[in-house]
Structures are given as C-alpha cells and as structure tokens.
Amino acid sequence: MSKPKGWKDLPEGGLIKEAGNAEKYNTGAWRSDRPIWIKENCIQCMFCWVFCPDAAITVDKNGERGEFDYLHCKGCGICALECPSKVKSIVMMSEAEGAKPDALEKAKAAALKMAEEKKAVKA
Amino acid sequence: MKKVAMTGNVAVANAMRQINPDVCAAYPITPSTEIMQQFSTFVANGQVDTELVTVESEHSAMSACIGAAAAGGRVMNATSANGLALMWEMLYIAAGNRLPIVLSCVNRALSAPINIHCDHSDSMGARDSGWIQLYAENAQEAYDNTIQAVRIGEHPDLHLPVMSCMDGFIISHSIENLELLDDRQVGDFVGPYKGTAYPLLDLANPVTYGALHLQDYYIESRKQLHEAHKRAKNIVIEVGREYGKLSGRSYGLFETYKMDDAEIGIVALNSAAGTAKVVVDEFRAKGVKAGLLKPRLFRPFPYLEIADALKGLKALCVLDRADSFGAAGGPLFIEVRSALYDLPKRPVAINKIFGLGGRDLGLDDLRKVFEELVTLLDKGQAKSLYEYITVRE
Structure with missing residues (x-):
C-alpha cells in the first residue's frame, strides 16, 4: 500500500471517490484459519466461488477455479463447508499450520480421513 | 418584504417554503410539530417541490435526511427534545459525513420526568456532535437563522449540518410581529444547492460514504471536522453581513x-x-x-x-x-x-x-x-x- 494520507489530503468526510478499491486493502491479514485447495480433488463446480462472501476465489480466463486470493480471504470456512466433492477439495487449517510447506500434504490426508469417516457413518 | 404576525414555528415553516428544499423527512414531536404540519400544507398545495418523507421515528427521519443529502439534495428537518435524543447516533453520522442538513431544533426539556416545555437540555446535549448551532431570541431571529443556516452549512469550506434553535412554546407558539423577505429574495440568497461535490446519484462517478476508518484513518477524519469548525466562525460572519444587506438585519457571532x-x-x-x-x-x-x-x-x-x-x-x-x-x-x-x-x-x-x-x-x-x-x-x-x-x- 502507498503511504497513508494525512488529514489535509484525505477526501472530506473520509469519502471514497474511487469505485471498487477494496481490492487494494489487504483484509486477509487478520485471518486465523486458512483454507487449503486440493486441485486434484476439485470437480470445478464453482460452489466455493458462489458462496464466498468476499471475492477470494480466483477464476482464470477459461472459467476454471484457481488458487485462493489470500490477501482477501478471511478464513470464514464457508467454502470448505459447501465443497460437495466426495473427497473434499477444500480443507480448513489453522493459519500457522496452513502456511507451512507441508500444508497441502496434510490437507490431502485430512480430506481422505473425513471421507472415510463419512463412509463409516453411512455404513 | 412584508410584515406579518406569526408563531415562531409558522415563521420557520415559511422560511422553509421560501428555501424550497429537495427533501424533508419528518416525524412529529411537540413543540416542533407545527413546523412540519404547516410545511406539509405547502407541499400539498404545490407551493414547494419538496419530497416530504413521513417516517416511523426521528432516528429514521435523520437517516433519511443523511441519505437524501448524500444523494445530492438540499435537506431540512425539525424536531425537539426526545426526538433529537433519538436522532443522536445519526447526528454524529451527518456531521462525520459532512452533509449540510438544516435542522430546526425547537428547544424542549428531555424526559424524565416527561415535560413538553422549554429548556436547552436537548440541543446542549448535542453540542459535541459536530453540528453548527445557532440560537434565536425571537421568531424573527428564528426565521432569519433558518435562511442563513442553509448558506452557512452548504459553504464549500464547511459542508456541515446546522442546528437552528429557538425556545419551545415561548417562541415556537407565541405570535409575534416579524418581517418576511420576498420568496424570490430568499431563493436568490440561498441559490442552487452545492452542498456536496460528490452526490451518490452521480452514477458516472460512484463514491462511498461512511466507509470504515480504524486506527489508520479515523483521527484524520475527526481532525478535518475540527478544522472545519475553526473555519465556520468567519463564514457565519460573512453570511450574516450579506443577509444584513438584504434584510436590514445584520447578524454576527x-x-x-x-x-x-x-x-x-x-x-x-x-x-x-x-x-x-x-x-x-x-x-x-x-x-x-x-x-x-x-x-x-x-x-x-x-x-x-x-x-x-x-x-x-x-x-x-x-x-x-x-x-x-x-x-x-x-x-x-x-x-x-x-x-x-x-x-x-x-x-x-x-x-x-x-x-x-x-x-x-x-x-x-x-x-x-x-x-x-x-x-x-x-x-x-x-x-x-x-x-x-x-x-x-
């Protein structure tokens, strides 16, 4: 971000004169839980994109879901809850665990475990 | 210019008729009720172009005023006592968003015990809200202040809401002799509305009012309000002098x-x-x-x-x-x-x-x-x- 404005330069009454500039504000900084996307499990249903209360699911030019926008994801977990694939393609981890290099491997294991548990309950 | 005999409330309602605001949002409370009651007659008779919004509370009245002012309209309202108290939250928001709303405060005691008569506990409680406050001795001054309040609040160096106060019943309901300016004189004096350079209804240039300011920007915004109040004094003098040339009644601090x-x-x-x-x-x-x-x-x-x-x-x-x-x-x-x-x-x-x-x-x-x-x-x-x-x- 650029240097914060002083009171003389700030628009009167704190008015925001530019549309759509929330993108410039790193609101993901206060996230305490992090969603991990497991691409190989993803069925591209776009439920996560629909349900995300922010705009933290990126979509490429072919209309396919990409990586999370971690600058704006607040870690609410709605995407992980709504993810319908048999083996979840989104798993929530603590921010500290999720930022580690082995996070994706741990997420895959957790997704499999959840799927097995669900199966066991049904059986 | 003509001499008339009117109550303070009817005098203020006539000032509003001559100002012809874009929007008024009203909720009745004694002793200010008569202002909007009289003004609603002007609306019904087609004597003004005002959109009169009847709301369910004073909190909603001030909220509607804020929305209409941000949209780009000239906005007026009237209230007293507990009505002003119910507007409390929104008074600060009107001032913080720098919207030049004009509010006639017909001074009345706050409950409890419940009382409908005059004291200044209502407007005095709102003294730190960021509004400019003008006080009037009689119906003539209440009329004159209402007209000047529009020019003061909308001044490009201020953009502040203005509360124009007079004593409930003692002035609001007593008939006094006073002089009204001609409608055209008032229209020319207040001029076209220019209270905000960024109206919400300017769809080609979308803006956001009332965005979140945390530790990073809130104090800068309040400092702006502080500085605007420092500029207000000279503007009140300037407008009072110009009004004096028009009416023969000069006003100062x-x-x-x-x-x-x-x-x-x-x-x-x-x-x-x-x-x-x-x-x-x-x-x-x-x-x-x-x-x-x-x-x-x-x-x-x-x-x-x-x-x-x-x-x-x-x-x-x-x-x-x-x-x-x-x-x-x-x-x-x-x-x-x-x-x-x-x-x-x-x-x-x-x-x-x-x-x-x-x-x-x-x-x-x-x-x-x-x-x-x-x-x-x-x-x-x-x-x-x-x-x-x-x-x-």
Missing part, C-alpha cells in the same frame, strides 16, 4: 446590549435574553452600568471574541437553561468561564441554572441576579458559583 461601559453583565441564550434586556434598562435607569451578551453561535463557540466582549466587566452571571449534571457549571457557563481564563484581568463569574422544563423566568428573578452582581462589585467573592434559581426550596 453574538449580540451585545449596553455592554460598552458595563461593569456587570448577564450572558444568556434565546428568549431569556429578551427578558434580561428589560432588566438591564431598569438598572441603567438607576445608574448601574449593566449589560447583556447573547450568544448566537454556540458551536463553534467564539471564545476569543466573547472573552474580548466581556473583558471590561467586573462581575457577570451566565444563565443556563440546561444543567450539565456533575460538571463545574451549566454548558454555557463552562464555555464562557473557560473563555475568560486567558484574560489578564478576569471578571468574577457566577452561574445560575434556570427555567428547566419551561419554569418561567420573571423580571424579579433577573433583578435578584443583577442585585447579587452589584454586591460582587464590592465583595469580589461569590457565595455560590453555580446554583439553581426559579426553583422552590
């Missing part, structure tokens, strides 16, 4: 009455000042150098100018029609006494709380105050700094 060589004096807002003038004349006739100062602009408080106007006094009494419970005096006294602090030679200053809930302030009450001030000329020390008058023991 306050009125002084027989203060030039005065040794004792009273400081009082609104209708009490009219009563005090009579008693000043009586004491002058007896050879006592008595005077009066009636503040017109209370927010921002012109402390330097008021200190300068009071510096020649030996003793003065500030009359407050509101208490600030637990403070070192009523709201007006706190301001005046603080203003006097930097004078090299300060007059003795005392404070009387009077007239709460519409209790009458008679000539005898003020004679006693002036007599006490006369004794202070010799003694120099008051027996009580801050006390109630017009109260039964």
